[in-house]
Amino acid sequence: MTMTDSAAHFDIDLASDGLLRLKAFGDWRARYMKPIDAALRDFADDSVGRDIIIDMSGVARLDTAGAMVLQRTFQACQNRTVNSKFIGAHDAHAELLRQIESHLAPCHVEPFHRNAFLKMTERLGEGVVNATRAMLELWDFIGHTLVSGAKLIVRPARMRWRATVHHMEETGLDAMPIVGLMSFLIGAVIAFMGAKILRLFNAEILTVQLVGIAVLREFGVLLAAILVAGRSGSAFTAQIGSMKLREEIDAMRVLGLEPIEVLVLPRVIALIIMLPVLAFCAAMLGLVGGGLVSWLVMDIPPALFMAQFEENIGINNFYVGLIKAPFFAFVIAVIGCFQGMEVEGSAESLGQRTTLSVVQALFLVIVMDAFFAMFFLEIDY
Amino acid sequence: MIETPDDYVIEVQGLRSQFGDHVVHDNLDLNVRRGEIIGVVGGSGTGKSVLMRSIIGLKHPDAGTVKVFGSEFYGADEKTRLSIERRWGVLFQGGALFSSMTVAQNIMAPIREHLGFEGELAKDMAALKISMVGLRAEAGANYPSELSGGMKKRAGLARALALDPELVFLDEPTAGLDPIGAAKFDELIVNLKETLGLTVFMVTHDLDTLHAACDRVAVLAEKRVIAVGSLDEVRRTDHPWIQEYFAGPRGRAALAAKAS
Ligand SMILES: Nc1ncnc2c1ncn2[C@@H]1O[C@H](COP(=O)(O)OP(=O)(O)OP(=O)(O)O)[C@@H](O)[C@H]1O
Ligand SMILES: [Mg+2]
DSSP, X not given: OOOOOOBOEEEEEEOTTSOEEEEEEEEESXXXXXXXXXXXXXXXXXXXXXXXXXXXXXXXXXXXXXXXXXXXXXXXXXXXXTTOEEESOOHHHHHHHHHHHTXXXXXXXXXXXXXXXXXXXXXXXXXXXXXXXXXXXXXXXXHHHHHHHHHHHHOGGGOOHHHHHHHHHHHXXXXXXXXXXXXXXXXXXXXXXXXHHHGGGTOGGGHHHHHHHIIIIIIHHHHHHHHHIIIIIHXXXXXXXXXXXXXXXXXXXXXXXOHIIXXXXXXXXXXXXXXXXHHXXXXXHHHHHHHHHHHHHHOOOHHHHHHHHHHHOOHHHHHHHHHHHHHHHHHHHHHHHHHHHHOOSSHHHHHHHHHHHHHHHHHHXXXXXXXXXXXXXXXXX | OOOOGGXXXXXXXXXXXXXXXXXXXXXXXXXXXXXXXXXXXXXXXXSHHHHHHHHTTSSOOSEEEEEEXXXXXXXXXXXXXXXXXXXXXEEOTTOOOOTTSOHHHHHHHHIIIIIOOOHHHHHHHHHHHHHHTTOOGGGGGXXXXXXXXXHHHHHHHHHHTTXXXXXXXXXXXXXXXXXXXXXXXXHHHXXXXXXXXXXXEEEOOOHHHHHHHOSEEEEEETTXXXXXXXXXHHHHSOOHHHHHHHHSHHHHHHHHHHHO
C-alpha cells in the first residue's frame, strides 16, 4: 500500500477477466484534481458500460472533490452489475464515497437563456417597454413628491428640518469650494478667449459684457447644476438604493413612514434651497475670474471693469440665471431619488442606477436650459 | 492527554478588541483543537462575531496574538496569507453572498480563484456543494436576492465549503432555518467533521446544535471566555449567565430532547 503524500494519480489495467481496474494513488484532494480531471473524463467516455473496479487502497487522503471525481468516473463507466465496485478504501473514505453518491446531479449555473436572436428581440422589446414604464413611473414619482410637498405646506410641522439641514450642508456647503473654483477658472478662460478674439476688432472692452452675460445668464448656474448632479444626484441614488437593498425602505413603509416624505422631500427641498445659493456664488466667482484676467492680461483695472459692467449689463441677466436654479435642483434631486427607489436586487443594479441618475439629470438640465434660453429670447428678457 | 501546540488550529492569547472606547474583548484566551467542533455562545453583543472577525483577519487585534494553523495571520507575507485563506471557509452571519452572481457562480468563484478549476469540473464541484447543503439544483441559477433567508444561509455554507477547507467558521449557521433543516444542518456538519476531519468554529445560539454537534463549548461573557469545555462541564460552571442559559426553559427542553 502506497501511503505517500504525492499528488493524485492513477493506473488503469484491463485484467484477463475483462474487468477494468482503476487503481488510485496519492492525495486525492481538491488542489490535485485539475491535472487529472480531463484524463479521467476521457477514460470514462471510452469505457461506458464496462464493469469497473476502483481500487482505493493507494489513496492517502480524500476530500469531497476527489470523492466526486472518483464517483463520477465510477458512475459513468459501470453498467450496474455487482462486479462494479470500490475496493480497498479506508472506512472514512468509503463513507465519504457513499455520501457523495447521492449528490452528483448537475445543477443550474446561469438563469435560463434563449437563443441569441430571440434574446436580442426580447431585449429590444424589454427596452422599449421598460423605457415607457420608467417614464410613467417617473411622472408618478414626481406627482407623489409634489403632493407630499403640498401636504407639507398645509402642515409645516411635519417638515423634517434636521434631515433637510443635514442635506443642505452636504449638497450645498460642502460643494462650495469645488463649484467656486471651477466657476472662477471658467470665468477666467472666457475672459481670456474673448479678449483674444475681440482684440482683432479692437473691441477688447466688450470682454466685460461677454464675461458678464455668459457667467450670469448661463455658466454660473449651469456649472453649479452639473457639479451638483454629479456629486449629489449620484449620492442620493446610492444612499436610497442601498437602503432599498437592505429592505430599509420596506421597513419604513410598514412602520407607517412614507419614504417620499422621510427621504425624498428633505433632499429635494435642501437642493432647491442650496442650488440657487451655489449658482449665486458660482456667478460671483466667475466674474472675479473674468475680472482678474481682464486686469492682468488686458490692463482693464477693476474700477473700469465695474463701471463698464454696471453700464452695460442689466440686472435681468442675473435674474435669468438664478430663476433657473430651483428648477434644475428639483430635476436633479427627483431623478436621483427616483433612481435610488428603482434599485433592485444586486450591487450591480445600484451601480447602473447611479450612472443612469447622473446621465439623466445632466441631460435634462441641459435640455431645460435650452428651453429656458428660447423662452427668455422669445419674451425678450 | 498532554496537548502540544500542534493540536491547536486556532490559538488566541490575551486578545483585546475595541471600537473607540468601547472594549469588546479584554485579555481573551481561546484554543481550538484540530478536528473538533467548538460552539461559541454568549449573549447578544458579547462579541462573538467580533471574535470571529479577529481570528479570520478582518479586524486587527488591539493587543494579544491570534494564530491560525500555527502562524500569525497579521504580519504574515502575502503568500502565507493566501495559503491560510485557502485552508479555511467562512460563513458570515448575513450570508454575504455576492449579489451580482448566481448561487452557483458564487460557489465557483473561490474554486476558480484558488484551485484554477475551469468549465465542467468547476460546475461539478458547485453542483456537489449545492446538493450537499440541501439546496435544489435549480437554486444554482438563482441570484441571492431571489432566495429565502434560510436558502441564503445554505448557499453561504456551500461557498464556505467550496475549497474543502480544513477549518470552517460559521456565524449562527442555523439561525433562520426551520427545525428540520437545522437538524439536517447539524448532521451535515458532524458528518463533514467525521469524514473530512474538519475543524469547526461555530457561533450559535441554538441549544439543540450545541447538544447535537458541538464537542466543546466556549462561553463568552465579561469580555472574555469565562468557561470552555464539554457541554456537561460548562453546564456545571457556577456563573449566573451560564446557569440561566442552560437551566432556562429552552435549555431544559433541549436537554430533554437529547436524553430521549
Ligand atoms: N464595526 C463596529 N463598530 C463599532 N462597534 C462594533 C462594531 N462591530 C461590533 N461592534 C460592537 O461590538 C460588540 C460585539 O458585537 P458582535 O457583533 O460581536 O456581537 P455578537 O456577540 O456577535 O452578537 P449577536 O449574537 O447578536 O450576533 C457590540 O457591542 C457591538 O456594538
Ligand atoms: Mg454576531
